[in-house]
Amino acid sequence: MTAQAVRRSWLLIPGHRSDLVDRSHTFGADVVVFDLEDLVHDGRKHAARANMQHGIERARQGGAEVFVRCDLELLYVDLEASVWRGLQGIILPKVMTVEQIREAEDTLAHFEAERGVMQAGLVHEVNEFDEPRSIENSLEIHLSLENAQGNDAADELLQSSGRIRSVSLGRADLVMDLRGEPNGELHLMPFLMQRLIIVANATGVSPVGAWWQATSRGMRASPEATLQSARLGFLAGFKGALCVEPEQVAALNQGFTPADEGATACLARDEAKRQAAEWA
């Protein structure tokens, strides 16, 4: 139904941070990702899940698409809390096997059917509920490959489900799994990023990531470093990147906007967000 949305900035918001969840429509992100995984301590999971239904509505008021990052081990309860109208898809972290994707598909299908949930689409482009269910209007899956096994099986994993539309590398966990060099650089990272871009393009999935540089890097980098990493990531073939600080959103939006005629879609996206904010 929708053209592939412009998704330059994916802002991760810890699900239990009610203050941030409540302001999630004000940050200008193309995609708001509520986290139920690593940013949320086990003792706060319950509070985080309780925020999801309201959070999804809230983030949509800023014209953002909404994803929820689930804990693979707690998938059933995370999806039970998150599969509500307005949700666009889920991020599955640390995926290693096709079986894990199958289980996610089954659980998604269960709650979609039970609650009549379909992909939300962009603002003002809400799906009709008598539209027949198809893989196109079912909730999406974004794979985050965070260890050697998942990266090794990237090709097979990305082809395993029609729900998978985008993919990224989980950098922090990769560092732990593959070990950094003494100078702090992860020597495999450029290789893994390039490989991911190739595999993603070959399988018709959108690669998400930024070319983070040493000293100020990662999802908490300064706005300047974020812009530079986004530019490099854009040139390498990434379509957008995840970040954790709201201050990084504008830099990602700018860095992933093409200089040529490709900018038209991005400008339309920004206009859609502005209109949504006015409606809200």
Next chain:
Amino acid sequence: MGVSVRISLASPEADLAAAVRPGVSTIILPRVESSNQIRTADALISDLEKRRGIRPGTIELHALIESPEGVNVAQEVASSSPRLKTIGVGPNMRVHFENDGDALEYATAECELHTLAAGLTPLNMQYVLD
């Protein structure tokens, strides 16, 4: 400090549904006489863990062997589930052996042997849960 719950053999489904909750660390299964009992409990617990937001494998099992039939299958029981961490002899064992000291001692040792051979912890509960 974890919480253990001894369920009843009469109604394992209902008891597990009530007992498998965040904060509970161990389920004690009494009167174990087959490895199937363990596997059934394991499957029920796995399903409850999933639905209640408990990380898979969190809940441990402690099997109580309390009859000659149980002693007979102790070796099989010891390798029946990765959840199984301890095996013990339960209070009913004494009833079966009518306080025949030698036979009781043999049965207890037999269970302990299979428990240790499987890399688990023997935990005698003959006099604890009476």
